[in-house]
Amino acid sequence: MIIEIAWKNVWRNKVRSLIVIAAMTIGVFAGVFSIAVMNSSVVQRIDSAVNEELSHIQINNKDFRSSNDINDFIPDLDTLFEKILTTEGVEDATGRIIVQAMASTARKSTGVMLVGIDPEKERHIFTLGEKVIPGTGGFFQGETKYNTAYIGEKLAKELNIVRYMMDDEAFNKMSESDIPQEVILKLEQFRGVRFVSEKKLKAELRNVLSHKEFRQYSGQVFSSAWSYREGSRIVFTFVDCEGNQTGATFRITGIFRTNNDMFETSSVFVPYDELCSLTGIEPGNYHRIIARLTDNDITDRVTREVRAALPSLEVLNWKEISPDLAMLADFMQQIYALFMIIILAALAFGIVNTMLMAVLERTREIGMLAAIGMNRKKIFAMIMTESVFLSVIGGISGMIVGMVIIAVTSRNGINLVNYSEGMEAIGYSVNLFPVIDPLFFTITACLIILTGIISSVYPARKALKLNPVEALRGEK
Amino acid sequence: MNVLEINEVYKTYHDTEVAVTAVNGVTLSFERGEFAAVVGPSGSGKTTLLNLIGGLDQPTDGEIIVAGHRLSELRPSELIDFRMEHVGFVFQSYNLIPVLTASENIGFIMNLQHWPADKRKKRTDELLHSVGLADRGNSRPSQLSGGQQQRVAVARALATRPEFILADEPTANLDSKSTDTLLDIMEKLNRDEEMTFIFSTHDSRVVRRARRIITLEDGRVVSDERR
Numbered sequence: 266m267i268i269e270i271a272w273k274n275v276w277r278n279k280v281r282s283l284i285v286i287a288a289m290t291i292g293v294f295a296g297v298f299s300i301a302v303m304n305s306s307v308v309q310r311i312d313s314a315v316n317e318e319l320s321h322i323q324i325n326n327k328d329f330r331s332s333n334d335i336n337d338f339i340p341d342l343d344t345l346f347e348k349i350l351t352t353e354g355v356e357d358a359t360g361r362i363i364v365q366a367m368a369s370t371a372r373k374s375t376g377v378m379l380v381g382i383d384p385e386k387e388r389h390i391f392t393l394g395e396k397v398i399p400g401t402g403g404f405f406q407g408e409t410k411y412n413t414a415y416i417g418e419k420l421a422k423e424l425n426i427v428r429y430m431m432d433d434e435a436f437n438k439m440s441e442s443d444i445p446q447e448v449i450l451k452l453e454q455f456r457g458v459r460f461v462s463e464k465k466l467k468a469e470l471r472n473v474l475s476h477k478e479f480r481q482y483s484g485q486v487f488s489s490a491w492s493y494r495e496g497s498r499i500v501f502t503f504v505d506c507e508g509n510q511t512g513a514t515f516r517i518t519g520i521f522r523t524n525n526d527m528f529e530t531s532s533v534f535v536p537y538d539e540l541c542s543l544t545g546i547e548p549g550n551y552h553r554i555i556a557r558l559t560d561n562d563i564t565d566r567v568t569r570e571v572r573a574a575l576p577s578l579e580v581l582n583w584k585e586i587s588p589d590l591a592m593l594a595d596f597m598q599q600i601y602a603l604f605m606i607i608i609l610a611a612l613a614f615g616i617v618n619t620m621l622m623a624v625l626e627r628t629r630e631i632g633m634l635a636a637i638g639m640n641r642k643k644i645f646a647m648i649m650t651e652s653v654f655l656s657v658i659g660g661i662s663g664m665i666v667g668m669v670i671i672a673v674t675s676r677n678g679i680n681l682v683n684y685s686e687g688m689e690a691i692g693y694s695v696n697l698f699p700v701i702d703p704l705f706f707t708i709t710a711c712l713i714i715l716t717g718i719i720s721s722v723y724p725a726r727k728a729l730k731l732n733p734v735e736a737l738r739g740e741k
Numbered sequence: 742m743n744v745l746e747i748n749e750v751y752k753t754y755h756d757t758e759v760a761v762t763a764v765n766g767v768t769l770s771f772e773r774g775e776f777a778a779v780v781g782p783s784g785s786g787k788t789t790l791l792n793l794i795g796g797l798d799q800p801t802d803g804e805i806i807v808a809g810h811r812l813s814e815l816r817p818s819e820l821i822d823f824r825m826e827h828v829g830f831v832f833q834s835y836n837l838i839p840v841l842t843a844s845e846n847i848g849f850i851m852n853l854q855h856w857p858a859d860k861r862k863k864r865t866d867e868l869l870h871s872v873g874l875a876d877r878g879n880s881r882p883s884q885l886s887g888g889q890q891q892r893v894a895v896a897r898a899l900a901t902r903p904e905f906i907l908a909d910e911p912t913a914n915l916d917s918k919s920t921d922t923l924l925d926i927m928e929k930l931n932r933d934e935e936m937t938f939i940f941s942t943h944d945s946r947v948v949r950r951a952r953r954i955i956t957l958e959d960g961r962v963v964s965d966e967r968r
């Protein structure tokens with residue numbers, strides 16, 4: 266009965282209740298959604314760090330990281346692999362050799378890390394192969410005959426392997442895109458021109474296009490003009506096992522695009538066998554073992570176990586290799602908590618305010634109820650139930666709206682292309698796919714209800730303090 | 742047997758500048774089935790006396806005994822249950838719960854007392870009939886006239902057959918026709934259900950229909966006549 270009366274009381278002042286509920290809906294939705302958006306960039310960043318760049322755990326000799334000594338191989342590989350693979354939570358592991366090199370083309374050169382991998386094996390463990398820009402080669406599909414290399418787009422641009430051709434094909438692509446005809450006409454003067462770098466094309470575009478046009482369409486112009494000569498070559502020079510300067514020409518059979526420019530410029534992947542024979546490394550030796558785990562959440566535990574099993578080696582997980590990333594994840598947790606506290610506090614004030622009003626304007630009625638024998642417990646319960654109804658309706662509808670919008674936006678992502686340069690340079694995706702942990706949702710739901718309960722205590726106590734005689738005397 | 746005994750009851754308010762003794766040494770007793778009016782000029786202590794009898798307020802001195810319960814011995818929480826069990830209240834206004842229908846209002850105390858649904862419904866229908874609102878059971882208070890609301894309040898007050906019904910100026914907001922109807926109903930219920938009614942009033946039409954008239958002046962009983 267109490268529940269029924271409380272429910273009806275909620276709808277006594279429909280407008281007021283709906284306003285409170287709407288305010289709570291918006292508040293909860295805004296909070297949950299902004300957390301989901303913030304979370305998405307962190308989750309994506311960690312995802313690519315783990316899946317493409319670092320893997321979960323890396324193992325190498327204790328001083329390899331600082332010396333990069335080409336002869337510093339991990340000993341006793343058979344027992345080591347057995348120990349790693351039998352650790353619970355380790356999905357798979359593979360070895361790499363890493364050689365410092367200088368990459369040069371006819372125009373430029375830059376220092377890189379040559380990573381010798383077994384493409385067939387790594388294809389199953391990591392998703393780096395999926396990051397290939399379509400049409401740039403098949404490094405992970407077996408195009409590894411002789412000297413082939415898989416390089417990042419950023420490096421390709423730096424070495425002028427990727428260029429920007431305003432050829433007929435580019436103009437065809439542009440007219441198929443949603444670039445307006447008048448913008449294309451302005452670009453007509455560049456037909457047939459080849460730009461060696463994005464920077465040069467960008468400078469020209471800035472000259473001929475208005476600020477707004479540039480902002481809106483430059484991305485599409487770049488991708489239309491993007492061109493790469495299949496089979497372009499890079500010369501890598503490095504020091505071999507014996508300490509002799511040596512080098513070789515590599516054919517590019519794949520350009521990958523990630524969100525991390527640093528990683529794209531510094532890492533070049535080449536077939537393990539080729540790198541062994543070029544450097545004179547005895548096949549079967551590795552500088553580093555990388556292991557993939559079944560779940561990111563168990564990283565700390567598995568790291569401890571592997572480290573205990575391999576005391577003579579350096580065992581580091583991605584959080585230790587990239588402490589900034591781990592710190593960011595922790596920091597974001599605190600930001601989320603702060604966000605939630607703010608939302609819940611606003612929610613609490615809304616409920617306290619509304620319920621206090623409801624109690625005060627019903628003074629006589631509550632006095633009457635107490636007079637005819639409704640006991641304190643029941644009056645208290647009635648007011649509490651009213652508040653809980655309000656907060657639950659508001660909170661849950663906010664979460665539903667949030668969930669729906671997160672579901673919709675996470676399908677297509679939220680494009681932040683206008684801010685892309687700054688974000689990609691430090692490894693963040695420009696396309697955000699809001700994600701939220703189901704556990705977070707459950708916790709939020711519980712917290713909202715708890716907030717509703719806690720914030721109704723004060724108005725409910727206020728109702729108890731009413732003296733029925735005085736409340737009723739007011740009636741004259 | 743007496744349903745109510747009041748022995749040398751005093752009520753003094755100290756919260757004003759000068760202490761006011763609203764009830765000043767009242768001794769009364771009521772038998773089952775009485776139909777009594779408490780009258781007197783404004784400020785004579787009628788409301789205060791009824792509140793004391795109903796356990797809404799505590800006397801400064803003296804003893805009130807309802808069906809063997811000494812009210813002074815009850816703790817505040819027991820007083821609430823005491824009221825629910827033994828006293829029916831009808832106030833001048835604000836009697837009903839606005840969000841509930843007439844039937845639900847009548848059933849409210851039965852509900853608090855956990856009556857089974859079928860028994861509750863039977864009693865509610867019977868009372869709706871007695872107060873002449875058989876066809877208005879599903880109306881909200883706001884859809885009823887003032888007189889009809891008071892009739893619902895009377896029906897609710899006596900639904901669980903309390904010791905007596907206290908009504909403080911139940912007709913003060915009603916026109917003369919509604920007043921007559923309400924009194925007809927109260928008389929009928931007094932007769933049919935043997936329910937004791939104690940009501941205060943200013944209205945001579947109401948006073949005329951009482952079978953016992955208790956007159957207060959400055960908190961004292963100055964006359965107590967039965968007819």
Ligand SMILES: Nc1ncnc2c1ncn2[C@@H]1O[C@H](COP(=O)(O)OP(=O)(O)OP(=O)(O)O)[C@@H](O)[C@H]1O
Pocket residue numbers: 754755756757761762763781782783784785786787788789790
């Ligand atoms: N809470 C209170 N504090 C102080 N004085 C009070 C209080 N309640 C009542 N009184 C005083 O007690 C006296 C009796 O009041 P009461 O309301 O019982 O009179 P009444 O006979 O019901 O009057 P009316 O016919 O106007 O309703 C009055 O003088 C009133 O001012």
Ligand SMILES: [Mg+2]
Pocket residue numbers: 787788789909
């Ligand atoms: Mg009065």
